[in-house]
Each structure stands twice: as structure tokens, then as C-alpha cells.
Amino acid sequence: MKVTVVGFWGAYPAGSEATSCYLFEKDNFRLLIDCGSGALAQLPKYVDPYDLDAVVLSHYHPDHVADIGVLQHLIKVQNLIREQDHSLKIYGHTDDQVAFAGLASSDTEAIAYQPNQLLALGPFKIEFLKTIHPVPCYAMRVTDGDKVVVYTADSSYQDAFIPFSRNADLLITDCNFYQGQDGTAAGHMNSEEVGMIAKKANVKTLLLSHQPHFGERKQLMVEAGEIFSGKINLAYTGYQWTGFS
Numbered sequence: 229m230k231v232t233v234v235g236f237w238g239a240y241p242a243g244s245e246a247t248s249c250y251l252f253e254k255d256n257f258r259l260l261i262d263c264g265s266g267a268l269a270q271l272p273k274y275v276d277p278y279d280l281d282a283v284v285l286s287h288y289h290p291d292h293v294a295d296i297g298v299l300q301h302l303i304k305v306q307n308l309i310r311e312q313d314h315s316l317k318i319y320g321h322t323d324d325q326v327a328f329a330g331l332a333s334s335d336t337e338a339i340a341y342q343p344n345q346l347l348a349l350g351p352f353k354i355e356f357l358k359t360i361h362p363v364p365c366y367a368m369r370v371t372d373g374d375k376v377v378v379y380t381a382d383s384s385y386q387d388a389f390i391p392f393s394r395n396a397d398l399l400i401t402d403c404n405f406y407q408g409q410d411g412t413a414a415g416h417m418n419s420e421e422v423g424m425i426a427k428k429a430n431v432k433t434l435l436l437s438h439q440p441h442f443g444e445r446k447q448l449m450v451e452a453g454e455i456f457s458g459k460i461n462l463a464y465t466g467y468q469w470t471g472f473s
């Protein structure tokens with residue numbers, strides 16, 4: 229599978245970039261995980277958004293769903309232009325019924341995922357884990373039957389991430405704080421915590437995402453690297469992982 233970082237900022241986007249949004253591709257199936265602020269302006273660099281096969285959302289904070297509204301507009305307008313009646317499937321949890329209902333439109337279908345069940349989408353199978361966050365949020369373990377990618381979504385540290393991330397080929401983490409800072413109240417993790425998860429779970433590559441708008445972000449890699457000796461990358465717009473790095 230191929231994973232592309234469409235957006236990696238926490239909370240709000242920096243100029244000309246986007247908040248959380250990741251494109252997973254395999255066998256011509258295009259899965260979008262989270263659709264944050266600015267995502268629709270980045271996405272056409274990698275895929276025609278009209279060609280997305282499914283969208284799965286971790287939770288309903290704006291930095292993960294802000295561009296769902298304009299994605300709905302895109303499908304609607306392109307259906308008119310192309311004289312098609314495509315309906316995009318958007319998967320979300322139902323812990324927040326009002327937010328979930330907003331995923332449905334004339335051109336999109338809201339589909340509830342059951343966090344305790346495996347979700348099969350094209351070549352992908354997704355397992356969920358509830359995170360620790362101010363609103364209900366789910367981490368995802370995505371496999372194509374060959375490689376495994378784990379996305380923590382937004383969360384403060386929990387031991388449950390270790391078995392959930394076990395032997396993952398790629399671990400994409402919330403890394404919103406630096407060494408020594410406590411992100412618990414905000415529901416986020418720091419560089420040491422994600423380094424510890426990567427080490428204990430024996431992952432191959434650690435990708436630091438949901439990045440902070442303060443400090444020298446390259447330092448996050450140094451700090452995580454003091455704990456985890458495997459490969460560490462700092463997410464950036466257009467970062468691509470194909471399973472071999």
C-alpha cells in the first residue's frame with residue numbers, strides 16, 4: 229500500500245498546508261483517513277478527490293473534519309458537470325450523533341463504523357481503538373494483508389497503543405508536544421511518549437504527525453530518537469510511504 233501525508237498540522241493549518249489528512253492507496257482503491265482544514269486544496273496533487281472510494285474519520289474535531297463540507301460540495305458539483313450520480317461513502321463513529329448526521333448529504337452517504345468490529349474497505353481492513361481525547365476518537369490499525377499501518381489519531385498516552393501498534397510497518401502518531409511537556413490535558417502526546425510506543429511495539433518506521441505550532445519541530449525527531457532506535461520521520465506535505473522505507 230501507499231500512504232501519502234496530505235496534511236500533518238495539529239489544531240489549524242500553517243500557510244498553504246493542511247491539518248490531519250492521509251491518503252491510503254492500493255490496487256486503485258483510494259481511502260482517505262481524516263479530512264482536515266486545507267485538505268481539499270492539497271488532495272488534487274495526489275488524486276482527483278472525485279475518485280475517492282471511501283473516507284474514514286477518527287473524530288469530529290475541526291482539524292480532522294473541516295473539509296468534509298467542501299468535499300461534499302465537490303462531489304455535488306462534479307456530479308452535475310459529469311452528469312453522474314456518484315455517492316461518496318463517509319465512515320464515522322456514532323458516539324456523536326449530530327456530527328455523524330452531518331456526514332450525509334445529497335451526494336455523500338454517512339456510514340457508521342462499529343469500533344469493536346473490523347471494517348473492510350476494498351483491499352483494506354481497519355481495526356479501531358478508542359483513544360483518550362476530550363471527545364470520542366478512534367485510532368486505526370490498517371492492513372492490506374501484507375503491511376500494517378497504525379494511526380493513533382488524537383490521544384494522550386495510553387498503554388493500549390503498544391499491543392495495538394505491535395510490529396506495525398508504519399506508526400503515524402499524534403506528536404503535539406516536546407520532551408518533558410505534558411499533553412494529557414489537551415489529549416495529545418509528546419515526543420518521548422510516541423518514541424516509547426514505537427520502541428515497545430517494535431514498529432519499523434515512526435512518523436511524527438499532528439505537529440505543534442511552536443518550537444523547533446525537527447527537535448521532535450531527536451527526542452523520539454533518544455528512546456526509539458528505528459527509523460523516524462517528521463511528517464510533511466507530500467510525504468509518501470510505500471512499505472519499503
Ligand SMILES: [Zn+2]
Pocket residue numbers: 238239248289291292382438
Ligand atoms: Zn487534532
Ligand SMILES: [Zn+2]
Pocket residue numbers: 287289361382
Ligand atoms: Zn482532536
